[in-house]
Amino acid sequence: NAGVMQNPRHLVRRRGQEARLRCSPMKGHSHVYWYRQLPEEGLKFMVYLQKENIIDESGMPKERFSAEFPKEGPSILRIQQVVRGDSAAYFCASSAAGYSYNEQFFGPGTRLTVL
Amino acid sequence: KQEVTQIPAALSVPEGENLVLNCSFTDSAIYNLQWFRQDPGKGLTSLLLIQSSQREQTSGRLNASLDKSSGRSTLYIAASQPGDSATYLCAASYDSGGGADGLTFGKGTHLIIQP
DSSP states (O other): OOOOEEEOSEEEEOTTOOEEEEEEOOTTEEEEEEEEEOTTSOEEEEEEEETTEEEEOTTSOSSSEEEEOOSSSOEEEEEOSOOGGGOEEEEEEEEETTOSSOOOEEOOOEEEEEO | OOOEEEEOSEEEEETTOOEEEEEEESOSOEEEEEEEEEOTTSOEEEEEEEETTOSEEEETTEEEEEETTTTEEEEEEOSOOGGGOEEEEEEEEEEOSSSEEEEEEOOOEEEEEEO
């Protein structure tokens, strides 16, 4: 039973380019969460999605960032026109629908470096 | 604003000692509390989850307790081993009315077990 998968594991972009981060939840999980870990800071919640729906995007920066979780395929976190301050580790987590306690399981993360 | 605080920020102890890591949260209306470990450059491994209706959970040498009235959780590690060296993260989940939401993380306790 594969865990949460993220790719790429490492991503290098130049300022102004686009970054696309992918997350495949654990089998049977339909809830996906994205978090960002900036250097020397704790993990911060960004967005919570269920299939085809954004449930809570209160942690997403207002501009340049977007997320989706289509009916088929992985969840995508998209960052347009990246800046150096976007350099961070981005983690995806998933949880199972129908559970009352929302245990979240994390992927290995994508480390984004903006040159 | 919900906040999670962990003390100490760093801890170094000799192998074999029992130790306690502390976590406090500002809002007693939590949905659940989850403890993770994070190894350098890696993702998060879920250790224990305590539902709001529970007072403690145990897994092997780990025991986590939850006291909602005082806004505190502790992670007890018995007979520590060098392999326990990692950063330990505490995270609280709150119910926004639509079910449990994204986790609010503390900044972690960096633990070193000296052989």
